[in-house]
Amino acid sequence: MKLIRHPDKSQWSEFLTRPAFETVELTSTVNAILSDVKADGDAALRRYTATFDGCELDGFRINKEEITAAGEKVPDELKAAIRTAGGNIGKVHAAQAEPIKVIETSKGVTCWRKSVPIECVGLYVPGGTAPLFSTVLMLAIPAKLAGCREIILCSPPDQNGRMNETMLYAAELCGVTQIFKLGGAQAIAAMSYGTETVPKVHKIFGPGNQYVTCAKQLVFQTGTAIDLLAGPSEVAILADESSVPAFVAADLLSQAEHGRDSQVLLVSTSENVIEKTTAELEKQITRLPRSEIALAALENSKAILVDRVDTGIEIINEYAPEHLILGVDKADEVAERITNAGSVFIGNYSCESAGDYASGTNHTLPTAGFAKSFSGVSLDSFVKKITFQKLSASGFRELAPTIEIMAAAEGLEAHRRAVAIRLEEIDGI
Amino acid sequence: MKLIRHPDKSQWSEFLTRPAFETVELTSTVNAILSDVKADGDAALRRYTATFDGCELDGFRINKEEITAAGEKVPDELKAAIRTAGGNIGKVHAAQAEPIKVIETSKGVTCWRKSVPIECVGLYVPGGTAPLFSTVLMLAIPAKLAGCREIILCSPPDQNGRMNETMLYAAELCGVTQIFKLGGAQAIAAMSYGTETVPKVHKIFGPGNQYVTCAKQLVFQTGTAIDLLAGPSEVAILADESSVPAFVAADLLSQAEHGRDSQVLLVSTSENVIEKTTAELEKQITRLPRSEIALAALENSKAILVDRVDTGIEIINEYAPEHLILGVDKADEVAERITNAGSVFIGNYSCESAGDYASGTNHTLPTAGFAKSFSGVSLDSFVKKITFQKLSASGFRELAPTIEIMAAAEGLEAHRRAVAIRLEEIDGI
Numbered sequence: 001m002k003l004i005r006h007p008d009k010s011q012w013s014e015f016l017t018r019p020a021f022e023t024v025e026l027t028s029t030v031n032a033i034l035s036d037v038k039a040d041g042d043a044a045l046r047r048y049t050a051t052f053d054g055c056e057l058d059g060f061r062i063n064k065e066e067i068t069a070a071g072e073k074v075p076d077e078l079k080a081a082i083r084t085a086g087g088n089i090g091k092v093h094a095a096q097a098e099p100i101k102v103i104e105t106s107k108g109v110t111c112w113r114k115s116v117p118i119e120c121v122g123l124y125v126p127g128g129t130a131p132l133f134s135t136v137l138m139l140a141i142p143a144k145l146a147g148c149r150e151i152i153l154c155s156p157p158d159q160n161g162r163m164n165e166t167m168l169y170a171a172e173l174c175g176v177t178q179i180f181k182l183g184g185a186q187a188i189a190a191m192s193y194g195t196e197t198v199p200k201v202h203k204i205f206g207p208g209n210q211y212v213t214c215a216k217q218l219v220f221q222t223g224t225a226i227d228l229l230a231g232p233s234e235v236a237i238l239a240d241e242s243s244v245p246a247f248v249a250a251d252l253l254s255q256a257e258h259g260r261d262s263q264v265l266l267v268s269t270s271e272n273v274i275e276k277t278t279a280e281l282e283k284q285i286t287r288l289p290r291s292e293i294a295l296a297a298l299e300n301s302k303a304i305l306v307d308r309v310d311t312g313i314e315i316i317n318e319y320a321p322e323h324l325i326l327g328v329d330k331a332d333e334v335a336e337r338i339t340n341a342g343s344v345f346i347g348n349y350s351c352e353s354a355g356d357y358a359s360g361t362n363h364t365l366p367t368a369g370f371a372k373s374f375s376g377v378s379l380d381s382f383v384k385k386i387t388f389q390k391l392s393a394s395g396f397r398e399l400a401p402t403i404e405i406m407a408a409a410e411g412l413e414a415h416r417r418a419v420a421i422r423l424e425e426i427d428g429i
Numbered sequence: 430m431k432l433i434r435h436p437d438k439s440q441w442s443e444f445l446t447r448p449a450f451e452t453v454e455l456t457s458t459v460n461a462i463l464s465d466v467k468a469d470g471d472a473a474l475r476r477y478t479a480t481f482d483g484c485e486l487d488g489f490r491i492n493k494e495e496i497t498a499a500g501e502k503v504p505d506e507l508k509a510a511i512r513t514a515g516g517n518i519g520k521v522h523a524a525q526a527e528p529i530k531v532i533e534t535s536k537g538v539t540c541w542r543k544s545v546p547i548e549c550v551g552l553y554v555p556g557g558t559a560p561l562f563s564t565v566l567m568l569a570i571p572a573k574l575a576g577c578r579e580i581i582l583c584s585p586p587d588q589n590g591r592m593n594e595t596m597l598y599a600a601e602l603c604g605v606t607q608i609f610k611l612g613g614a615q616a617i618a619a620m621s622y623g624t625e626t627v628p629k630v631h632k633i634f635g636p637g638n639q640y641v642t643c644a645k646q647l648v649f650q651t652g653t654a655i656d657l658l659a660g661p662s663e664v665a666i667l668a669d670e671s672s673v674p675a676f677v678a679a680d681l682l683s684q685a686e687h688g689r690d691s692q693v694l695l696v697s698t699s700e701n702v703i704e705k706t707t708a709e710l711e712k713q714i715t716r717l718p719r720s721e722i723a724l725a726a727l728e729n730s731k732a733i734l735v736d737r738v739d740t741g742i743e744i745i746n747e748y749a750p751e752h753l754i755l756g757v758d759k760a761d762e763v764a765e766r767i768t769n770a771g772s773v774f775i776g777n778y779s780c781e782s783a784g785d786y787a788s789g790t791n792h793t794l795p796t797a798g799f800a801k802s803f804s805g806v807s808l809d810s811f812v813k814k815i816t817f818q819k820l821s822a823s824g825f826r827e828l829a830p831t832i833e834i835m836a837a838a839e840g841l842e843a844h845r846r847a848v849a850i851r852l853e854e855i856d857g858i
Contacts, residue, residue: 068614081834087532090826092816093458095532096542102820103524105517113525113790116768134835144539166838202802221646224803244854248848257843268837284850289842333815339545343816347850349825350818353844360534360830361542363753371548373631373654375814385789385804387772388764389523389779392532396451399787405510406563406786409595413688413718419677425673 001252001266001278015302018231018368030185030214033393037189042196048186054163059198061161062179067172070165082170086137090163093142096379108395113333115383117147118225120199122191123176124206127156127183131164132207138363138377139205140174146382151407152177152191152201156183163244184208188215192224204228205365205377227377231368234263234320235352236335236341238312239277243269245329245349248273249280251325251351256297257290263367264301266423267312267318274303314335320371323352329402342371430679430695430707430732433707444731445748447660447692447797455643459614462640463647466618471625473618477615484590491592491608496601497772499590500826510787511599515566517789529826539681539823546576547654547845552605556585556612561636563785566636567792569603569807575811580605581630583619585612588753600638612747613637620692632656636793660797664693664781665770667708667741667763670699672778677797678704678709680754680780685726686719692796693730696741703732722799731831749800769778771800780817781820826855 003244036044042060089414097269098414125132135151143151153176163181171179180198182190188208194200203225206218207278216226235255239248267275277417281298285291306312313334316324320340328334331346338344339355342365356363375377392397400419407415433444441602451852457611465473471489479485509598531541544573554561554566570579581606586592592610598606609627613621617637623629623743632654633645664684668677697703710727714720735741742763745753757763760775772784785792793806820828829848836844 013444020838025774043498043807046642059851078532078838080835081831081838083832084535084828085835088538088540091534092532092540098527103521103789104595105520106513109517109783109788111517111521114809132839133685134839138583166765218651223798223805225799246854247847250843250850253843254841254847257841272660282848288846289840291849294843313671316812332819336813341815343818346817349820349822351825351851353832353836353847354820354825354828355537355816355818356832356844358831359538359818360540361818366813368650370654371815373813374471375812376816378814378816380814382810383804384769384795384800384802385807385809386770387784387805387807388775389784389788389790390775391773391783391788393778393842396780396783397582399513399783400664402510402787403609403782403785406514406783408560409507409510410563411718412683412686414679414723415785416780417716418676418683420781421675421679422780425675 001272001281001285001298001301003303003305005305006307007261007304011191012315012318019261026210027212027218030211030218033185034215034218037195038193040262045182045186045190045195047185049157049182052184053156055157057157057161057181058106059197060182062168062181065340067168067179069171070168073165078166078257079169082133083171085358086141086173088358089141090145091139092360093145093379105393106399108392109389109399111389113385113387115385117246117383118202119148120150120201121148121382122152122154122201122204124187124204124208124212125153125167126208126212129157129165133164133166133170134363135168137174138174140320142379143382144175148199148382149342150178150199152199153324154182154187154191157181158385161263185211188212188219189206192219205381206340206362214282227364227381228366228370228374232261232263233258234322234367235325236265236267236316236319236323237325238316238328239268239270239273240295240328241273241397245273245276245280247279247348248327248352249284252293253284253288254353255323256294256301257288260293260296262297262298265321266303267306267315268303269306269309269312271305274305275358275378281406282426309334316341320366320369322365322371323355325350330377340372342366342376353360381395396422430710430727430730432703432732434734435736440693441747448690449646455639456647459640459643459647462614463618463644466615466624467622467766474611474615474619474624477587477613479609481613482585483588484586486590486610488626488828489596489611491610496608497599499597500601502594503598505532508598511562511566511602515570515602515726516785518566518570519574522574522808535824535828537821538818538828540818541818543545543818546578546812547631548577549579549581550577550707550811551581551583551629551633552629553616553637553641553763554582554584554596554634555637555641555736556587560596562593562595562599562773563792564635565596565599566603569600569605571808572811573604575808577605577811579628581628582608583611583616583620586610614640614644617641617648620762621648626641634793634810654856656793656810657795657799661690662687663691663751663796664696664754665696665745666698666754666759667745667756667757668697668702669738670702671758672702674702674705674709676777676780677756678713681710682713682717682723683721683782684752685730687718689722689725691726693726694750695732696735696744696759697732698735698738698741700734703734707732708764738763745770749798751794751796751800754779754781754785769801771795822855825851
């Protein structure tokens, strides 16, 4: 980690800026994949799966027997853990449901909004070095709670044309309706346009590499909604003299092992804690199977020494981290002052792993500073909120002059006349 | 209107598909404007304002004196109407605030989420043929209620370099913090990147022509959030024998006058009502100042005769209109079955104009079928919802095995160790 001591505010942007996305260069490659899948459907999917995943598949859809067989291979202990985590995730997301509140804005004029499930949703879960079944929970549980009719899951097959068994178990448990062995930009294309076997969805969720992210960006432009544009994962930790360096180091490493491009930031009022954390990092990293990845990520990371917790809070709000761990004294009070973050972990026992898996909050969160304007995935992400209004004849009568005056002032005479013609009827003219 | 009788379901997509956006062709033009403003700031803004708005401006920011002077010129009757409408809009949006609910997912593990205002927001309101001060209300009122610190408004100047007075009055009333005479893609660029005089914002709201929409799409890719991609405005009306043809025609026209590309759809179980509505359209349109625009829009519009209300509901849910008027018998029951629409107007006295101006619901709504997956603008659009979690030592102890098992199964050893190292401390190992 690079130590930066008491930086002047004018320098903040220098070390808080993330490496730029390079989606532009990918655009033509990804566009070609999208066009191909749009035109050729399943045949194009077969070609890309052979090229990118190294396996020849006749069909992509996983059948009931395969799912049942996979479930039998998942150890009972892991199944129980998944159910416990799923239960917590369910509780948090169920509490996000919005009851209908009917508001009478003026006498006889009532307005309300209603959450209605997005009918078909597509969940993408990357394959690769780690089988992220936890992401299946984070996306499928709120989708099911929201009431989405069709919940599709796409995840790439391995070279033997198979999908991770725990992933299949989690998908079945959480109510995924169809599972496809499809990865990369071709999976996003399949869900966006639909093919002979893959249904077209209205919104696509989930993380992915730069090809997947670029594909989501492109299909968004042609009408498929997306959850977020996910960049490399990030954590910021605010530490003071009360922090436990061994915990801080372990948390930094748990972020750093995600990928070489992971962003890790330590902000501390204590140089002592920074030094001890650095020593702990060196000690702990040697024991990690993914130490090479973690090491690469740490090389780009920064420890920032600040004079006061206030300055630390200000830096963190400017950075807007995906994950924020407050391992400081009076962490609750500090949490109140956080204005830009995806998810906040309060106190020494709230490690990021807890939220990644099992506390109940969603782990699909805004990265790259998007936390300044985006929320993480929640129940809201799987519904749209339709507004309704109903005017009684007398409510309409009362409000009519207001509408007429405004419509006339905007020069929209037909808008005014839609009111006037009703007034004529009510007043019997 | 083109009458389509009892279409087979296989034909629906044919007449429900909207004309395609042609943003791709614009991209290079708009990209050039964005780059220019990014590089040259205010100087570029001056050049584009001279070219596109036909006026030479030294500065773009409107000062307090101009705002006060403008307010004095707005008729009292209009001011009162704006205040009435604003009051209703405020009531609806205030009710959308989400209280904090703390959920104990397992003993000692608490999770909650908190709505935090997006710090700086930019509102764009088009100029042109109609001064849309109502859009100022629809965007600035929820922004203010949400607690956004900086609320910027951009709207193009007229050829004399002036902005509509009612627009200025509405902006001041609703708490806009800075107003700029800037239009088109250059305004979007200014708010997205910031210039010498225009602050950089985190999210941009508001309708606009295809240049504005394209610019919003492009800045979204580089990190500025946007509300919606607005296409041409739309209305669908569901009518039966109980509908009033004069009202139906007036409502269709109030949509049609928006622009030549406005989308208008009448779905009816009664051929009689369709015929009478057509006759009313011919009668009413002659009286409109914007009759030429409305006529063009109507030429592309359709009346669909269906056998039953059920079929009509199905067609409407497939179309996903921005505005939906239910001028039918038992409109409340029909409303319950609407799954895809931006805003729904229930009964014969709930005309679209009411929601456009004064009922209290927001008029910034998803077009082009986006209502299948997007909500209209609401208080939610001006906040992000940050999640929090706090685990007590005992809560952590209890959940720890679940997290460890899952992290191990995903092959993320550092995630598991962040738990193990805390357990060691708790258990005194």
